[in-house]
Amino acid sequence: MINQHMRRTITLASLGALTFTLAACGNQTSDNQAAGGGETGAGSSELSGSVVVDGSSTVFPVSEAMAEEFQREYSGVRVTVGVSGTGGGFQKFCNDETDISGASRPIKQSEIEKCEQNGVEFIELPIAFDGLTVVKHPNNDFVECMTVQELKTIWEPEAQGEITNWNQVRDSFPDRPLGLYGAGTDSGTFDYFTSVIVGEEGASRGDYTSSEDDNVIVQGVANDENALGYFGLAYFEENKEKLAAIAIDDENPDNGEGCIEPNAETVGNGTYQPLARPEFIYVKKSSAENNPAVQEFVNFYLDPENNGTLVPQVGYVAVPDQILEKAQARFENRTVGSVFEGGSVQGVKLNEVL
Amino acid sequence: MTSADSIQKTEDSQFQTSLRKRYQQGNVLRIVSLIATYIGLVVLGVLLIDVVVDGISYLDWGFLSNFPSRKPEEAGFKSAWVGTIWLMVITAIVSFVVGVGSGIFLEEFAADTWYAKIIEVNIGNLAAVPSIIYGLLGLQAFVRVMEPLTGGRSVLAGSLTMSLLIIPIIIVSTREALKAVPDSLRQGGIALGATRWQVVREQVFPLAFPGMLTGMILALSRAIGETAPLIAVGALTYIAFLPDIWPITEGLQTPFTVMPIQIYNWVSRPQAEFHSVAASGIIVLMAALLLMNSIAIFFRNKFQQKIY
Numbered sequence A: 001m002i003n004q005h006m007r008r009t010i011t012l013a014s015l016g017a018l019t020f021t022l023a024a025c026g027n028q029t030s031d032n033q034a035a036g037g038g039e040t041g042a043g044s045s046e047l048s049g050s051v052v053v054d055g056s057s058t059v060f061p062v063s064e065a066m067a068e069e070f071q072r073e074y075s076g077v078r079v080t081v082g083v084s085g086t087g088g089g090f091q092k093f094c095n096d097e098t099d100i101s102g103a104s105r106p107i108k109q110s111e112i113e114k115c116e117q118n119g120v121e122f123i124e125l126p127i128a129f130d131g132l133t134v135v136k137h138p139n140n141d142f143v144e145c146m147t148v149q150e151l152k153t154i155w156e157p158e159a160q161g162e163i164t165n166w167n168q169v170r171d172s173f174p175d176r177p178l179g180l181y182g183a184g185t186d187s188g189t190f191d192y193f194t195s196v197i198v199g200e201e202g203a204s205r206g207d208y209t210s211s212e213d214d215n216v217i218v219q220g221v222a223n224d225e226n227a228l229g230y231f232g233l234a235y236f237e238e239n240k241e242k243l244a245a246i247a248i249d250d251e252n253p254d255n256g257e258g259c260i261e262p263n264a265e266t267v268g269n270g271t272y273q274p275l276a277r278p279e280f281i282y283v284k285k286s287s288a289e290n291n292p293a294v295q296e297f298v299n300f301y302l303d304p305e306n307n308g309t310l311v312p313q314v315g316y317v318a319v320p321d322q323i324l325e326k327a328q329a330r331f332e333n334r335t336v337g338s339v340f341e342g343g344s345v346q347g348v349k350l351n352e353v354l
Numbered sequence B: 001m002t003s004a005d006s007i008q009k010t011e012d013s014q015f016q017t018s019l020r021k022r023y024q025q026g027n028v029l030r031i032v033s034l035i036a037t038y039i040g041l042v043v044l045g046v047l048l049i050d051v052v053v054d055g056i057s058y059l060d061w062g063f064l065s066n067f068p069s070r071k072p073e074e075a076g077f078k079s080a081w082v083g084t085i086w087l088m089v090i091t092a093i094v095s096f097v098v099g100v101g102s103g104i105f106l107e108e109f110a111a112d113t114w115y116a117k118i119i120e121v122n123i124g125n126l127a128a129v130p131s132i133i134y135g136l137l138g139l140q141a142f143v144r145v146m147e148p149l150t151g152g153r154s155v156l157a158g159s160l161t162m163s164l165l166i167i168p169i170i171i172v173s174t175r176e177a178l179k180a181v182p183d184s185l186r187q188g189g190i191a192l193g194a195t196r197w198q199v200v201r202e203q204v205f206p207l208a209f210p211g212m213l214t215g216m217i218l219a220l221s222r223a224i225g226e227t228a229p230l231i232a233v234g235a236l237t238y239i240a241f242l243p244d245i246w247p248i249t250e251g252l253q254t255p256f257t258v259m260p261i262q263i264y265n266w267v268s269r270p271q272a273e274f275h276s277v278a279a280s281g282i283i284v285l286m287a288a289l290l291l292m293n294s295i296a297i298f299f300r301n302k303f304q305q306k307i308y
Helices: A002-042 A060-073 A083-094 A108-118 A148-155 A186-197 A215-221 A233-238 A266-267 A285-290 A291-303 A304-313 A321-332 B001-015 B019-058 B059-065 B078-107 B114-126 B131-145 B154-181 B183-192 B197-225 B228-231 B247-254 B259-267 B272-307
Strands: A049-055 A077-081 A099-101 A121-137 A145-147 A179-183 A210-211 A227-232 A247-249 A274-282
Touching: A002 A077, A049 A060, A060 A077, A060 A099, A060 A304, A060 B059, A077 A083, A077 A148, A077 A215, A077 B114, A083 A099, A083 A274, A083 A304, A099 A291, A108 A186, A108 B078, A121 A285, A121 A291, A121 A304, A121 A321, A121 B259, A121 B272, A145 A148, A145 A274, A148 A179, A148 A186, A148 A247, A179 A186, A179 A215, A186 A210, A210 A215, A215 A227, A215 A233, A215 B154, A227 A233, A233 A321, A247 A285, A274 A285, A274 A291, A274 B131, A291 A304, A291 A321, A304 A321, B059 B078, B078 B197, B078 B259, B078 B272, B114 B154, B154 B197, B154 B247, B154 B272, B183 B197, B197 B272, B259 B272
Parallel strands: A049 A077, A049 A099, A145 A247, A179 A210, A179 A227
Antiparallel strands: A099 A274, A121 A227, A121 A274
């Protein structure tokens, strides 16, 4: 008897719990639909469909901002943005699983081949600039500017265990231990920094404090008077009271004489070299042709007004109009392939090659 | 020589009758364990206070009803918490059916053979496999091979992956709960002519049910905070729509995100405001966890009272 009763209670309770949760979700969704319906009424277009974006975590904030504003205008389109890193993004992209892939470096030769194997043709578009900033503790008053050669002395693999004092970098520097902070080996920032400073992608000393999370490096440098670190410009701009930037001299008068401070202007006009880097999106050609939502989203992305307002809002430098126009033309003509041909972005002037 | 000495010693100590000294020892132990308890509680308390101080300013209705945004003051948690509820409900249903089912089979029906033992050891091992491995398995099995059914990187594929992750834990705890039911009950039932199924259904299952629920709670609490397997399966970071509840088949095939992924994304932003938004997200995640656990504890206590 008790057991019969017991069983019924269990069944009822489980059913009750299930109904409760489903009902809760149901309410939630119907609320949402009501809200969505209202928005559709106010929206300007009948455009519908989905846009699948994935890729670099550096490009993510830009794509998120674009998706947010785009869906405000075209509420029938479903834009989703994932983060799986530049390399992980290309894996999915070349596997024909996404429409657009964000990248903080140009596509590599091996990735181009994989895309070719799977018949994925891509259009390469620069959408923002980021400046890698070399930073120090604000109490450090002996270093204002460094040359690329000096940075190389510090960061090349041979420096490991050898270069441990500031006075080994330049004779005029005081006798102080060198505290190094930098990007983790999985990040695009690391790839880029090593490739332009050391001269070989991935070649770096290993005895420094590394993190994939730039906020950790910010904390490290802010708490070490002898620190030297590097990360994206946005992280420096947000922490100006805790950090100071070191100007960079690439000893090449062609792109600005002497020491160049990192800021929106020098990154945008190409004088902050070699540490200013373009960020890209790669658009699948077939999606651009067959999916009007993708086409409209990329147009929105490349619109000078949207690019000029949204990109700085999330901490990057907008693409100059001149280059943006060329990118638009590239997308319009469906020009496939990479202008870097699998190589590095270093020394390539976007304005000329696009 | 030495052994004789030690025997002598133990005999001596056995004859110590000093009651006060033994009470003192008891008190020392009590204080030590009290301190041990408080270390954990104080750390948790500091953490909670820190998170609440950081996050309370962004925690309002808009935070729960808005989708994510590039502006911290407009950024919302809606797609994340709704995604987590979807994931948890489906995971709970799937893992309960499969996990409790296999637990009952292994404990009540399977013969005690060598391959049953191998299965047993392997399930124990599976419970310790790093979660990312399940993510990769889920990516291949549910996202790629079963794409026509799951719709690719969908909430269903995510839930099935999560179920895989926690099923070993549920099997182990189900078996423990069944073991705790005295054998005399089973023998009594069988002696009266009941079949094995009837014995399990009428006698054993109701008694073991509260214990199974405890296992369920622990397993789901693990699942709600997991990110790695879901990122592998392709949970998104920015999404501004929700799965449809009707038709459910379409809802299940919708892309999704969950709370820990959204929190992680906000924490890694440069803007300090986003770190506060992340703290608000942590508060919501904790509240959800607490709510889930209290519902399960409520049911467990209810059934325990009925039985005894």
